[in-house]
Amino acid sequence: MPASVIELSLSALQNNIAFLKKQFENTKISSVVKANAYGHGLKQFLIMAVECGIDHFSVFSSDEARKIKSCLKKPVDIMIMGWINDEDLEWVISNQIDFFVFNHDRVDKFLEISKRIGIPAKIHIELETGMNRTGFHYRELNRLIKKLNENKQYFEFKGICTHFAGAESIANYKRIHDQIKKFKSLHKRFLKNYLIPETRHTACSAAALSYPKTQFDMVRIGILQYGFWPSVETYIQFLSHNNMQKDPLKQILSWKSVIMSLKKVKTGEFISYGTSYLAQKDIKIALIPVGYSQGYARNLSNQGRVIIHGQRVGVIGVVNMNMLIADVTTVEKVSIGDEVVLIGKQGDISINVSSFTELSDQLNYELLTRLPVEISRVITK
Numbered sequence: 001m002p003a004s005v006i007e008l009s010l011s012a013l014q015n016n017i018a019f020l021k022k023q024f025e026n027t028k029i030s031s032v033v034k035a036n037a038y039g040h041g042l043k044q045f046l047i048m049a050v051e052c053g054i055d056h057f058s059v060f061s062s063d064e065a066r067k068i069k070s071c072l073k074k075p076v077d078i079m080i081m082g083w084i085n086d087e088d089l090e091w092v093i094s095n096q097i098d099f100f101v102f103n104h105d106r107v108d109k110f111l112e113i114s115k116r117i118g119i120p121a122k123i124h125i126e127l128e129t130g131m132n133r134t135g136f137h138y139r140e141l142n143r144l145i146k147k148l149n150e151n152k153q154y155f156e157f158k159g160i161c162t163h164f165a166g167a168e169s170i171a172n173y174k175r176i177h178d179q180i181k182k183f184k185s186l187h188k189r190f191l192k193n194y195l196i197p198e199t200r201h202t203a204c205s206a207a208a209l210s211y212p213k214t215q216f217d218m219v220r221i222g223i224l225q226y227g228f229w230p231s232v233e234t235y236i237q238f239l240s241h242n243n244m245q246k247d248p249l250k251q252i253l254s255w256k257s258v259i260m261s262l263k264k265v266k267t268g269e270f271i272s273y274g275t276s277y278l279a280q281k282d283i284k285i286a287l288i289p290v291g292y293s294q295g296y297a298r299n300l301s302n303q304g305r306v307i308i309h310g311q312r313v314g315v316i317g318v319v320n321m322n323m324l325i326a327d328v329t330t331v332e333k334v335s336i337g338d339e340v341v342l343i344g345k346q347g348d349i350s351i352n353v354s355s356f357t358e359l360s361d362q363l364n365y366e367l368l369t370r371l372p373v374e375i376s377r378v379i380t381k
């Protein structure tokens with residue numbers, strides 16, 4: 001048995017996808033699986049998502065697109081939202097993979113290749129609407145529109161899109177509204193010039209829920225499908241608007257390990273490196289073979305919680321590179337090899353990433369995506 005395993009619940013994903021389909025009834029869902037499917041494990045997640053009826057996936061880079069191609073036999077739509085190695089662009093176009101085009105450099109490169117190999121590229125023009133990240137500024141549009149109109153046979157105009165600068169916080173309300181307005185007016189510029197995109201897509205999870213008019217023809221959903229909310233604000237707002245009491249999502253990931261060793265420590269002794277934990281009484285400790293190199297954040301030292309024998313117990317001392325220590329004084333009949341839940345449920349007790357992340361001061365996104373690829377992922381019911 002490995003030091004820890006990540007279990008992925010198929011029924012939780014089915015629940016989440018059903019929820020999303022109900023929320024976004026008239027809109028296509030693209031499942032965002034960048035960063036190793038938010039740390040869940042790309043291959044296992046893809047298998048599950050396809051089983052749930054998903055057929056469109058968004059990634060950040062061309063190497064992630066290659067991984068999808070190698071994991072899945074069934075043909076699915078793939079869209080690259082960011083980085084493409086120069087050497088990969090021809091592969092992307094000849095494999096009919098959709099990709100974002102956000103500057104003239106990429107226009108020139110894809111046109112050169114499409115002309116040479118005689119396969120039209122499937123492009124999504126990304127527009128700058130106020131985030132000031134990637135995307136064509138309106139001042140660049142005349143030149144872009146001219147180029148596109150002169151080369152119409154070399155591409156399929158699959159979409160126009162943009163990305164919002166922080167839809168998960170109400171503090172950005174005005175900025176998001178300005179972005180929506182700008183997007184609509186820039187879309188019209190294309191139509192007036194006889195360039196008609198097949199789809200308009202702008203929304204990530206937070207925008208799709210909090211600003212329904214951003215849903216357009218497709219939504220790009222990452223965090224929600226994994227059972228997490230983009231922010232506490234988005235969560236509270238959703239519940240109150242829908243008169244709900246209970247979280248409709250289920251976290252699909254559990255992270256489990258086992259007790260590697262047990263020991264009794266006398267009052268007055270320090271535990272682990274340094275002096276951050278002093279035993280105030282005689283205690284019993286369990287060593288667990290997971291540390292910060294496996295994604296268990298160091299700032300959970302003396303703060304984290306794990307579940308052993310259906311009981312929540314504290315992490316004591318500093319989290320080491322490959323080990324952490326739990327206080328099991330109150331747990332009866334513990335033995336080596338017993339299950340330890342780092343994230344997830346045991347009986348009625350659960351440790352979820354949100355309670356984790358408040359402690360470790362990381363966003364859900366960050367903790368998840370830092371779970372190392374080396375940990376094995378197993379699909380469960």
Ligand SMILES: *Cc1c(COP(=O)(O)O)cnc(C)c1O
Pocket residue numbers: 032034081163203204205206220221222223224230
């Ligand atoms: C990551 C990403 C998304 C998905 O964001 P979530 O908040 O996880 O739903 C959507 N669009 C773009 C461009 C992204 O980079």
